[in-house]
Amino acid sequence: MIKNLLAPSTLEFTRHPNTAALAEMERAEILADPGFGKHFTDHMVDICWSARGGWHRPRVQPYGPIQLDPAAAVLHYAQEIFEGLKAYRHQDGSIWSFRPEANAARMQRSARRLALPELPTEYFLQSLRELIQADASWVPSAPDTSLYLRPFMFAKEAFLGVRAAEKVNYYVIASPAGAYFTGGLAPVSIWLSTDYARAGKGGTGAAKTGGNYASSLVAQAEAYDHGCDQVLFLDSEEGRYLEELGGMNIVLVKKDGTLVTPASDSILEGITRDSILQLAEDRGHRVERRKVTIDEWREGAASGDIVEAFACGTAAVLAPIGSLKGADFEITHLDGDESLARSLRQELTDIQYGRVEDTHGWMMRLDSDAAADSATE
Ligand SMILES: *Cc1c(COP(=O)(O)O)cnc(C)c1O
Numbered sequence: 001m002i003k004n005l006l007a008p009s010t011l012e013f014t015r016h017p018n019t020a021a022l023a024e025m026e027r028a029e030i031l032a033d034p035g036f037g038k039h040f041t042d043h044m045v046d047i048c049w050s051a052r053g054g055w056h057r058p059r060v061q062p063y064g065p066i067q068l069d070p071a072a073a074v075l076h077y078a079q080e081i082f083e084g085l086k087a088y089r090h091q092d093g094s095i096w097s098f099r100p101e102a103n104a105a106r107m108q109r110s111a112r113r114l115a116l117p118e119l120p121t122e123y124f125l126q127s128l129r130e131l132i133q134a135d136a137s138w139v140p141s142a143p144d145t146s147l148y149l150r151p152f153m154f155a156k157e158a159f160l161g162v163r164a165a166e167k168v169n170y171y172v173i174a175s176p177a178g179a180y181f182t183g184g185l186a187p188v189s190i191w192l193s194t195d196y197a198r199a200g201k202g203g204t205g206a207a208k209t210g211g212n213y214a215s216s217l218v219a220q221a222e223a224y225d226h227g228c229d230q231v232l233f234l235d236s237e238e239g240r241y242l243e244e245l246g247g248m249n250i251v252l253v254k255k256d257g258t259l260v261t262p263a264s265d266s267i268l269e270g271i272t273r274d275s276i277l278q279l280a281e282d283r284g285h286r287v288e289r290r291k292v293t294i295d296e297w298r299e300g301a302a303s304g305d306i307v308e309a310f311a312c313g314t315a316a317v318l319a320p321i322g323s324l325k326g327a328d329f330e331i332t333h334l335d336g337d338e339s340l341a342r343s344l345r346q347e348l349t350d351i352q353y354g355r356v357e358d359t360h361g362w363m364m365r366l367d368s369d370a371a372a373d374s375a376t377e
Pocket of ligand 1: 244248315
């Protein structure tokens with residue numbers, strides 16, 4: 001408690017500019033075709049934490065390798081969490097993020113589950129602003145492009161005993177991202193995994209932690225083997241209820257306009273899903289957050305009661321699901337230009353890119369102190 005009282009409400013970052021930063025020409029070449037997660041900006045944020053000293057030594061430094069002791073706990077026991085959000089450049093050149101406080105709060109929940117220290121929301125927001133200040137020129141301006149921000153935290157302490165680490169580091173790196181779907185929004189095909197679960201009761205499914213991804217990779221490989229783009233997991237206890245894809249949430253749309261999405265303690269609650277469902281509710285759609293069985297989807301698709309399905313998450317925003325394949329069945333959904341999924345995606349990205357009014361107060365400016373000050377009041 002005493003430590004909290006003494007912790008400053010904001011951090012004093014030291015800034016170490018990258019003297020080998022890319023030249024404007026080289027950067028422009030990357031921004032012209034950034035892909036996803038391949039190229040990184042010139043700087044990164046690094047903040048240390050120790051059980052004795054709390055959060056300290058906040059800095060912005062040149063992007064580059066992290067030195068780790070081979071006994072660093074993360075390499076052995078996977079005590080790690082991360083976040084993912086984007087910086088969007090608006091028409092007037094200003095740079096914004098979408099609901100970053102929700103990412104900060106989720107990272108705190110993930111931290112509690114992984115026995116990592118909670119980074120205060122204000123430090124999280126400051127870390128994003130600091131990185132944007134250093135690397136603003138890396139935020140692309142072409143339609144549907146962004147700078148993907150990846151905050152993460154892990155156990156750095158060199159100790160093979162099994163307990164929560166007493167030395168942890170928090171970083172933010174950034175990677176320019178192109179339009180996820182080049183040449184239009186293509187529907188994705190989904191493989192239903194029945195052999196593997198991504199998370200179980202009491203496990204870490206609701207935390208954004210690398211281990212959940214590690215456990216999803218063989219199932220994702222199985223999806224590719226069956227000619228599918230992504231894998232869908234069911235609950236681990238009964239193998240009946242929809243959970244989510246490896247890294248995206250799922251929503252079904254009924255003929256009467258109702259949106260149905262799984263409620264479960266073992267899925268990662270996406271900020272994209274929450275926002276899309278809010279937009280649908282604003283339009284008068286009914287939204288049901290409840291258990292959904294795979295049979296309900298199969299029967300609904302067969303009877304015509306379920307007319308659309310989509311996956312959603314920050315990276316892709318929203319991907320219509322064209323088909324779901326299982327070992328002995330296949331569901332297909334038509335994906336028309338008039339689909340609800342497409343129109344909700346348009347509305348959400350219009351807000352993110354500042355093309356329509358942000359009536360929910362979701363956007364937070366990252367590139368100006370004045371806006372930053374008013375946003376944190
Ligand atoms: C990050 C993530 C999502 C999507 O969350 P958003 O906040 O919408 O980006 C969904 N599922 C998993 C497993 C995730 O890690």
